[in-house]
Amino acid sequence: MESPEASIVFPNLGVAVMPASPEQFMGIRAAEADSNVPIIASAPENVVFALQEDPFGEEEWLTSEGEEDETFASVIASPAGLSMEYLRGYSDAVQNLVGRVVAGEALVELEEVIPAAFDESQTTWGLQVTKAATSQFSGTGIKVAVLDTGMDLEHPDFAGRSITSRSFIENEPVHDRHGHGTHCIGTACGPQRPSKLPRYGVAYTADTFAGKVLSNRGSGTDAQILGGIEWAIAHGCEVLSMSLGAPVLPGQRPNPVVEKVGQRALGQGTLIIAAAGNESGRPTRINPVGHPANCRSIMAVGALDERLQVASFSNGERTRPGGEVNIAAPGRLTLNI
Numbered sequence: 001m002e003s004p005e006a007s008i009v010f011p012n013l014g015v016a017v018m019p020a021s022p023e024q025f026m027g028i029r030a031a032e033a034d035s036n037v038p039i040i041a042s043a044p045e046n047v048v049f050a051l052q053e054d055p056f057g058e059e060e061w062l063t064s065e066g067e068e069d070e071t072f073a074s075v076i077a078s079p080a081g082l083s084m085e086y087l088r089g090y091s092d093a094v095q096n097l098v099g100r101v102v103a104g105e106a107l108v109e110l111e112e113v114i115p116a117a118f119d120e121s122q123t124t125w126g127l128q129v130t131k132a133a134t135s136q137f138s139g140t141g142i143k144v145a146v147l148d149t150g151m152d153l154e155h156p157d158f159a160g161r162s163i164t165s166r167s168f169i170e171n172e173p174v175h176d177r178h179g180h181g182t183h184c185i186g187t188a189c190g191p192q193r194p195s196k197l198p199r200y201g202v203a204y205t206a207d208t209f210a211g212k213v214l215s216n217r218g219s220g221t222d223a224q225i226l227g228g229i230e231w232a233i234a235h236g237c238e239v240l241s242m243s244l245g246a247p248v249l250p251g252q253r254p255n256p257v258v259e260k261v262g263q264r265a266l267g268q269g270t271l272i273i274a275a276a277g278n279e280s281g282r283p284t285r286i287n288p289v290g291h292p293a294n295c296r297s298i299m300a301v302g303a304l305d306e307r308l309q310v311a312s313f314s315n316g317e318r319t320r321p322g323g324e325v326n327i328a329a330p331g332r333l334t335l336n337i
Contacts (some may be wrong), residue, residue: 050149263297
């Protein structure tokens with residue numbers, strides 16, 4: 001990974017990340033209004049974190065939200081290439097699917113598989129309620145990229161699997177010394193028959209791409225994430241998953257640069273999925289969907305508990321447009337002691 005002091009250009013995304021003082025950044029913002037300068041949008045760079053259950057207490061969230069590195073500016077410098085009609089259609093389709101699940105037969109179907117207590121001796125409760133455990137689909141022919149803290153490339157459950165990996169963290173190899181990335185990759189692409197039950201993975205024959213965009217301490221920057229997105233698109237990944245983010249303030253608009261990146265990813269056949277955020281303390285505190293999941297072109301995923309209720313820590317819709325939760329899925333672990 002290049003030094004953060006150098007400018008970085010991501011040609012497939014039409015984005016440049018460059019060091020800039022606050023005064024220089026304001027000059028870039030002013031240039032956006034000049035029709036002769038091909039800059040669509042600019043924004044300060046964010047620091048993001050691996051998302052785990054309730055990573056911040058309420059006081060910590062209030063003091064950490066909105067923190068940005070003022071030495072960087074992310075700049076879009078080429079046409080979007082994707083119409084707003086396309087994006088509206090994508091958003092409407094997702095919302096229609098969610099509405100059908102909430103109001104119709106799909107919800108009844110889910111209710112039929114919710115027992116009084118889950119038997120996880122063979123498969124996790126999440127695989128049971130989503131019916132992934134009995135699905136005929138295995139992920140064959142699908143490339144799944146997970147951008148996180150890397151992966152334990154020596155994990156016995158992935159022996160013999162096709163794993164493509166790359167680190168975007170300077171001086172840190174892909175090997176995951178944090179654990180979050182390996183957990184996320186296991187959930188997405190874990191084996192049908194793991195070395196130790198229960199089965200926990202979904203797409204057990206998918207081609208797995210492990211991008212290390214968060215350090216072993218669990219943090220990274222927008223530049224590192226953009227590097228991972230560019231890499232995944234270049235490899236033709238159809239699905240790109242990011243269980244990472246940063247808190248935002250209620251009413252705060254999505255990052256315009258990342259929104260354009262999401263649009264361009266869709267235009268090249270890559271769906272970016274990101275966690276809605278885990279900073280809430282329901283029912284008294286529901287924090288808004290965090291960055292980057294609050295972008296309309298990125299699918300925001302909320303967390304459900306074993307009762308298929310919104311998990312207490314999961315963020316919710318507080319801002320429109322952008323900031324919607326597009327879909328929710330099992331997101332709370334059970335502990336068998």
